[in-house]
Every structure is written in C-alpha cells, then in structure tokens.
Amino acid sequence: MTTYYSEDHEWISVDGDVGTVGISDYAQKALGDIVFVEVPDVGASFAKGDDAAVVESVKAASDVYAPVGGDVTEVNGALEDAPETVNSDAGGAGWFFKIKIADASELDALMDEAAYKTYCDGL
Amino acid sequence: MSELKQTQLHARHVAAGAKMVPFAGYEMPVQYPLGIMREHLHTREKCGLFDVSHMGQCFIIADDGTFVTAAKALEKLVPADIQSLEPGQQRYSQFLNKDGGILDDLMISRLCLDGHEHWLYLVVNAGCKHQDYAHLEKHLPDGIKLSIKDDSISLIALQGPKAADVLGDMAPALKDLTFMTHTDLPVGKNDIWCHVSRSGYTGEDGYELAVKHEDVDRFVEEMLEYKDVELIGLGARDSLRMEAGLCLYGHDIDTTVSPIEAGLIWSVPKHRRNGGDYFGAARIKADIADKQSKRLVGILPEGRAPAREHTEIQDLDGNTIGEITSGGFGPSVGGPVAMGYVARSHIKAGKDLNLIVRGKARPAKVVKLPFVPHNYHRG
Incomplete structure (x- = not known):
C-alpha cells in the first residue's frame, strides 16, 4: 500500500483501485480538538478537489477535499460518536472514507510521505 | 492595513507557545499549547487567566466634581440606571443609537477610591472602542471630561472556581468582594495596585483586574506561580461565554437589534422601559410592547x-x-x-x-x- 498526500493535508492510502482517505497528523494538530466529523454518503461520487467531508474543531468547520475522483465505497461511521479519534490516530483509525479511484493517474499529482514532510516543514 | 498592536503581555504569550491571531487590531493569543478544549475545562474546574488588555478603558468625570452630573450625562447614552450606582458598584449596559440599535455593550462602575467617588469607569469592547470614544466625545455635554486609559492600564481576568482562592491569598479582602462590585487595593507580594472587580465573561466566579502597564507582567508572573492558574486564550473565552449565554458584540448584538430583542431587558430598569430622555428609549418601549419582535x-x-x-x-x-x-x-x-x-x-x-x-x-x-x-x- 502506498500513501499519498495532498497540499490540503488529506492522505490517501491506495490498495488496488480503492483508496482510504483521511487528514494528516499535521492537519489534526493545526485544527486542535476535533468535535464533529461529517462523512459523505456511501455511493457519493466526487471529482478530484470536491468537498467530500467536513471536520469541525471547537473553533471552526473545515472542508475535507477528495484527493482524487471516484465513488465512495465505505465510510468510517465510528467517527460520528468518536470524532476525537481523528486527533488520536489521524493516519489510522481516524480515516474518513474509502473511494474507488476513477483515474489512477490523478495520484501522480500528489506527494509521497517524504515530499509531504518537506512541504509541511516549509509552511 | 495598519500594524497590529501588542499588549504588555505579548512576549509572555509567545514564550508560552500561544498561537497569536489578529483580533480587533491587536495580536492576541487564541490558544496556548493546552488547546481550547482543555483551556475551557480548566477554567470551569480551576481557574484561567485571560489577557483582555485590548479592551477599552476610560473614565468619565464631571468638572463640577459631582457624581450626579457625570451619571446624568451617561444616562443619555445607555438604558441603565447610572445615578443609583453606589461607590464600588458596577453595572452592565449598552450604548444605543437613536434608533435603539446597540452600538456596543459595556461595564460601567462608580469608583470607590477616596476622592474619586464621582468618577465613572467604563470598560468597552476592543473592536468598538474608537467609535465608542468618538460617540462619547460627541454626545457628552460641556463640563464632562472623557479620559482614555488604553495607553497606560492593562486588563486581565482570572475566572473560575479557584479564582477566589488565588486572589484571596494575594489579597485577603478580595475573597469577600461580591459579584458586580469592585475595590482598589495593593495585591500580592509586590503590593501592586489593582482596580479589581468581581465579574467576568465566562459565567464563572472570577475577577477582572486593571493593572498599570509597567506592573502587569510581573503581576501575571506571580499569579501563574499558583498551580491552579493557566493562561487561557480567546478561543476558550468564546466557548465559555457562549455556554454562559453571554452576548458577543458584532455577533449576537449589533446596531440592527435592540437590548429587548437581545434578551437584555434585565439590564434595563423598570423606570427606563416606558420611554424617556435617552437614545433608543422609544425603541425599548416599542419592542417591549411589540409581540412580533x-x-x-x-x-x-x-x-x-x-x-x-x-x-x-x-x-x-x-x-x-x-x-x-x-x-x-x-x-x-x-x-x-x-x-x-x-x-x-x-x-x-x-x-x-x-x-x-x-x-x-x-x-x-x-x-x-x-x-x-x-x-x-x-x-
């Protein structure tokens, strides 16, 4: 499995033609205490860059964008009752949704872990 | 855009790891490393220390040396009862425009310091203070002086159930001060003079302290030596006041609403609800009567x-x-x-x-x- 990162701090971990999407550890730290997550409906269809989910901290709501286009195959329903999981395990149990990747070439525009780290260090 | 101002505690906020944001022309701490959630809960369980030096502080003083002259002048601009204020008492009110819209909300105190009992002390919102000062300059009659103190007095707040233990230890008289009253006294081991009121913006017991600019940093340092005291940012200040149901100017109240619509009728005494000679009096009366508002x-x-x-x-x-x-x-x-x-x-x-x-x-x-x-x- 390879994990890619977007400049908007989403990650997508790719297994075959399905990607699991979440927000990065950098993003959860910047947001602070997460109190609500709205995940998309299963079956929802997104183009790359569409608003796909919402994450809310005490202070504000932020959009989570689809890092690639495709159809949502599964969502992390556990976040509804335990949104703080995104703070404690952003890269794992705090995943948001799974997407059937429509065009794998869209992954090429994303960063790998090393490039993303360099990107965050420069922010 | 003009450069952001800094409070006297700016370096301390930065050293404490605060995330600084622009707020009402100042660079202010929105949160510290503790985070908004824990800062909020800490304030409700123990006590939190807030830098609110961006707020406006001014005095209204009548040349004739009487309280009643100053009080009557201010009563033209607010729907509260100012004349009945005793030395040491504080009241919440609003500046109203002629249509009864809220220009700002504020705290008004009558000083109890010897020889200053005719002085009114006002604390207004940071984002409104320049308009407020202009409004006062324009509408206070001759013979009433407005003295603005933003360049010399800092303002901090200690809020939460342990606040009285901390300040009571620094100055025993502060334990018995009651809500919406104030006193002036030396506080702490350095005997720093403070104007202390028992009030705040969190719904908790607590105090607001006006301290001279040159004293405020070492005063804060002494307060932070108490283990129950944590620095708290504007983020938690907002969630605390929201849970306490307290209005935030520019959001819950502004010129489009009257104090009656805003649920602030409790701050308008009965004898001022039936019209009168003050800005917005007709709107107050009308909104009380109007079952549609x-x-x-x-x-x-x-x-x-x-x-x-x-x-x-x-x-x-x-x-x-x-x-x-x-x-x-x-x-x-x-x-x-x-x-x-x-x-x-x-x-x-x-x-x-x-x-x-x-x-x-x-x-x-x-x-x-x-x-x-x-x-x-x-x-």
Missing part, C-alpha cells in the same frame, strides 16, 4: 453537529424563522450549543426547530440560557 434565545442542536454563526433556523414546516448568531461546541456541555434570533412564536423553551447545516435540516430545541449555570459570588 424577534428574540435572542438559546438553541441546543440535537446530535453532535455544531451550528455556526449565520446558520438558517427553520420551523418544522420549513419556514425561515431566524438565524444563528453564535454557535459551536460547548466543552462543558459536551456537545454543540448555539444562540440565535427567532420569531416570537418560537421563543419558548422546548420549541422544536430545524437548523440548516450544509443544506441538511438538523433538529434542535429552544432552551433557556445559560447552558451552564452561572456560578457568581453574590455574597
């Missing part, structure tokens, strides 16, 4: 989704009946809380509403404010 109410969203400012409020038939003016997550409530204006038909606690969050109707209920009971020291 809207009201600010507490709104408890069901579920976990916060409803933020400007969220549309609908009745169960899908008719728009108002808008959220403050909304977010209440850490002590453990869920979302909100305040907003609704039509008079929907102001009763228990009324069901829908909040339109990102296009989806989410159920909510009108509730009595505050969300978290006030914990004031009334003596």
